[in-house]
Amino acid sequence: MSQLLTIAAAEGENPLVPPIPELVIGLIAFVIVFGFLAKKLLPNINKVLEERREAIEGGIEKAEAAQTEAQSVLEQYKAQLAEARHEAARLRQEAQEQGATLIAEMRAEGQRQREEIIAAGHAQIEADRKAASSALRQDVGKLATELAGKLVGESLEDHARQSRVIDRFLDELDDKATKAEATR
């Protein structure tokens, strides 16, 4: 058969011997691929991959910075809060102390005023008593003289004797009063 003959003819060709035209076409085909990829397309993508890597790393760095800042702000805030609490406690303490002193001062002032009023009262009473006593002494003297005059029927005009007698009488009265006060 012609078919078998052609097969035999075909098998005469060594499949390990390359035909030159196919080598050339193979080279051209590969150079096309290599040229486009090496000169344009792979540098393109490398640039973008680098950009992406930087973008991701930049993002991570930014996030880290933000986190650190947030942490420091939080610490600052906490410190401020603690300080404020401390301040408030101190103010309260101070107010309490101030209040206490104020009360004590007012109490002392009240005491002082009371004592003043009492002292003034005492002085007033003393003065009144003295005035009354001297007035009384004059009245009593006069009355007693008049009375004695009436009783004795003589005028006790002798002023010197008169005042001596009265004074002695009054001194006696005084003595009695002093004694009575002492015993009381």
Added chain:
Amino acid sequence: MSADPTQVLAFETDCHIFDGCGFAEVSPGLHSFLFQPLWGDADSNLYFNKTMLLALLGSIIVVGFFWAAFRRPQVVPGKLQMVAEAGYDFIRRGVVYETIGKKEGEKYVPLVVSLFFFVWMMNLWSIIPVAQFPVTSIIAYPMILALIVYILWVSLTFKRHGFVGFWKNVTGYDKSLGPVLPLAMLIELFSNLLIRPFTHAVRLFANMFAGHTLLLLFTIASWYLLNGVGIAYAGVSFVMVIVMTAFELFIQALQAYVFVLLTCTYIQGALAEHH
């Protein structure tokens, strides 16, 4: 029946089991990897065939994909950019940085990424409807790629270690080996300079060649067995087509990965201070 089996699709023939037609008449073979030129003359070196078309179309697809994804990349990526970035990052981090290291490897990332996606696309043609032929099952394509890597490896080793250092590196010179040193050096020399670039290319080629042959075998067998009781076998064969297609999908990515992983290992070997 057509006179030229390379231009005949399996189901265009009328060859079935129990019809007095042998499987050898339709079975896949080396002829399955030969194509009549779409343009020009096969005897001259001036022609254009299906694999060439697929190779160029594939490179346009790879460039188009990355063009759409990376032409105006955004810091916040869209869906397409995200997918392309995942692929790019997988090769950059998972292959280049892992083997060569980040500092020295950065320079070779474009080459390795291009190699991976180019090879993967060439492999993928195997299961893309209508095309259905892995470009890398033609030795010329893996070979030219392996050659590029080989030239890079040789020049890097020279640049890094100088003339004497190059030969020491290539022969794995190590005094502690004692009397077996000459033998070890001879083996290393052959291994590094001749066998390694060859296996680098053939590993990819053979995997894709075998994968395509398997797919062809089960596809053609499904048609060939479609007669009488053979229908049951045809069903099994067809299930195998589906299974092998899925398996090929895996192998295509794996072989592309292995190819660039070896590339990185060679580059790393050239840059290493001590071999």
